[in-house]
Amino acid sequence: MGRYILKRLAYLIPTLIGASILIFFLYSLVPGNFIDGDPNLTAERKAELYALYGFDQPTIVRYFIWMGNLLTGDLGFSLQFQRPVTEVLNNYIWSSFIVAFASLFLTWAIAVVVGVISATKQYSLYDAVITILVFAAMATPSFFLGLIVIKYFAVDLGWFPAGGMTTTGADYTGWEHVKDVLEHMILPVLVLTMLGIGGLTRYFRTNMLEVVKQDFVRTARAKGLKERVVIYKHALRNALLPAITLFSFELPALFSGAIITEQIFNWPGIGAIYMQAFTVRDYTLLMGFTMFIAVLTVISNLIADILYGLADPRVRVK
Structure with a gap:
């Protein structure tokens, strides 16, 4: 396993170089x-700024300068914010992370339970209702769902704030600040969970249906084990194995932000900043953030390969 990990780490180098190019x-x-x-x-000021930020250099020269800075952890300088890209990302990326992490936890927890029950009650009324709700969630645009949630829960009922990360004008500290942020998180997390739960539920339902038809499940039933033990101890464990790859690729998604959702709820996350950088053509920020996501992607791919070798004894890494 150690040699395999070192070999996979060596593969990351040309992959990241290709991604940077x-x-x-x-x-x-x-x-x-x-x-x-x-x-x-x-025109004179533009020429000065071009020379100052190196835009007057040939493209190939600018690439090697940018690549050299990347090796030292420097993602560049954001012209829009007049700060290093690393500082901009550090200011906004964690607000996206907490929303994405909360929605990821809820999405997976609900999808596993609902998908497994739907598979064990195939073609029942429960399965039919879940299938309808799943396809409805998958077909609903995020902006439409976000506006409906705001209209109902924030405007009509007044249960939750309609947008932002904290209450405007409030100067909360300690637990009061945490409570305020959590209240503002509820609606964005709800929308992201509803959008992600549909496809994931179908995924677990399909995997579970395939596993329950295998020989080891029939053998477990023939031994007289309770149906609950057969499903949740033997079948579910094997049905979750293919989800390792899917779960590992959620790592980049935790930091990439939800562009449309953050725009609707005015959440100060990296997704909204990414869209704003496109609008003003702050390509240094865009390149630095995209390269950051590329690094997370190849790392998550490595984690998936390692977890497969550890979780499934049928997988042999050489």
Whole structure:
């Protein structure tokens, strides 16, 4: 296993180099930048800023400068915020993380339970109702669902705040601040959970239906084990194995933010900042954040491979 991990780590190097080349040159092909988008700048001032930030250099030279900075942990300088990209990401990425983590936990917990019960009661009324609700959740646009939730829970009932991360004008500290943030989190988490639960429920239902038809399940039943033990101890454990890869790829999603949801609820997350950077063409911030997500993706892929080898004795890594 140790040799396998080292080999997979070695594979990450050319993968990340290829990702950096693709990210940099794709953004370089996009016309314009943050400096060109400012109509108040004179031609002389634009030329000064081009020289200051290295935009007057050939593309290949700029790539190697950018790559050298990446190796030192420098993701670049955001022209929009006039701060290093690492500082911008650190200010906004954690607010996206707490919402994504909460919705991820709820989505998986609910999807596993509902999917397994739906599989054990195949073609029943419960299964039919769940199937209808699942497809309805998958077909509903996020912006529409977000607006409906705000209208009902925030405007009509007044149970939760309609947007933002904290109450405007409030100066809460300690537990009061935590409680305030949690109250503002409820609606975004609810929307993200409803959007993600549909496909995941179908995934677990399909896996469970395949597992319960296998020989070891029939053998367990033939031994006289209770149906509950057969389903939740033997079948469920094997049905969850394919979900290792799916779960590991949730790591980048925890930090990538939910662009539309954060815009609707005015949540100060990285998704909204990412969209704003597109609007003003702050490509340095876009490249740095995209490279950060690329690193998380290859790391999560490595974690998935390792977990498969540890969780499933049928998998042999060489």
